[in-house]
Amino acid sequence: MHALGNNYIYVSTFDTKLPNVGLADLSRVVSDVRHGIGADGLILIQPSTVADVGMRIFNADGSEAESCGNGLRCVAKYAYENRLVVESQFSIETKGGIVQANVQVLPNGLAGMITIDMGVPKFGPESIVYTGHDTDGDDVVIEVDGIRYVGSVVNIGNPHWVTVVDDVDDEFVRRVGPKVESDEVFPERINVEFVSVLNPKEIDFRVYERGSGVTFACGTGACASVAALIRKGFVGDRVTVHLLGGDLEIEQSKDGRILMTGEAVTVADGNFHWPA
Numbered sequence: 032m033h034a035l036g037n038n039y040i041y042v043s044t045f046d047t048k049l050p051n052v053g054l055a056d057l058s059r060v061v062s063d064v065r066h067g068i069g070a071d072g073l074i075l076i077q078p079s080t081v082a083d084v085g086m087r088i089f090n091a092d093g094s095e096a097e098s099c100g101n102g103l104r105c106v107a108k109y110a111y112e113n114r115l116v117v118e119s120q121f122s123i124e125t126k127g128g129i130v131q132a133n134v135q136v137l138p139n140g141l142a143g144m145i146t147i148d149m150g151v152p153k154f155g156p157e158s159i160v161y162t163g164h165d166t167d168g169d170d171v172v173i174e175v176d177g178i179r180y181v182g183s184v185v186n187i188g189n190p191h192w193v194t195v196v197d198d199v200d201d202e203f204v205r206r207v208g209p210k211v212e213s214d215e216v217f218p219e220r221i222n223v224e225f226v227s228v229l230n231p232k233e234i235d236f237r238v239y240e241r242g243s244g245v246t247f248a249c250g251t252g253a254c255a256s257v258a259a260l261i262r263k264g265f266v267g268d269r270v271t272v273h274l275l276g277g278d279l280e281i282e283q284s285k286d287g288r289i290l291m292t293g294e295a296v297t298v299a300d301g302n303f304h305w306p307a
């Protein structure tokens with residue numbers, strides 16, 4: 032499945048037995064377009080004792096993340112269409128907390144747009160694992176090639192560093208993104224977002240994801256970016272985020288919750304033959 036081109040291999044443990052391998056290895060193999068299938072990572076859809084369904088997400092490098100916005104919308108679509116849940120509104124457990132899904136049901140009974148209530152984000156270096164000292168409120172300064180860049184730190188289940196740029200330039204994202212992602216002040220690494228404010232209701236967005244690199248879209252990154260920009264007064268409380276793969280609608284509720292609405296697409300289903 033994919034959401035705005037951010038694709039993962041989804042395995043439901045409700046009806047599939049996982050091969051007897053480490054999940055990090057499984058994610059690395061299935062994500063490899065030459066030796067596996069090709070994706071930004073692996074997502075497990077599994078039973079939960081504290082929510083209607085559970086999700087675990089592994090990046091292409093095998094690292095496990097706390098949450099995944101695009102993944103949550105695809106999990107919600109799968110859970111609804113495969114009758115893992117009975118209602119169109121239900122809860123999903125992630126390592127980063129429990130979120131609420133709301134599935135738009137189309138006339139044909141399939142899932143349309145999906146809204147995930149991502150909860151209230153936390154802000155600033157104290158909300159993540161950070162070992163540096165170059166901070167200013169929510170912001171953390173990272174030096175790359177002798178230039179100091181300021182970014183807002185947001186924890187929306189997983190960690191993000193959001194920097195405002197005049198123009199989201201691909202070369203800049205690919206050059207600066209990995210150096211921030213793996214800077215020593217972030218022992219657990221971090222997702223890196225580059226945003227350009229077009230007007231109070233629209234931003235351009237690019238991402239260098241922790242563990243997957245440049246992806247077409249990052250749902251948690253879009254949520255983190257809008258939350259950070261609202262705090263700075265740069266945008267209103269309803270923003271269209273223009274990502275490489277398409278648009279997400281992000282809204283902050285009166286009580287500070289971040290709501291993300293967007294697509295989820297099923298590409299194929301079948302059996303993966305683990306190498307002997």
Ligand SMILES: N[C@H](CCC[C@H](N)C(=O)O)C(=O)O
Pocket residue numbers: 037088090095096097098099100101102189190222240241242243246248249250251252
């Ligand atoms: N790379 C992220 C996980 C995937 C997030 C992204 N694909 C999304 O849609 O939120 C991390 O290590 O926290």
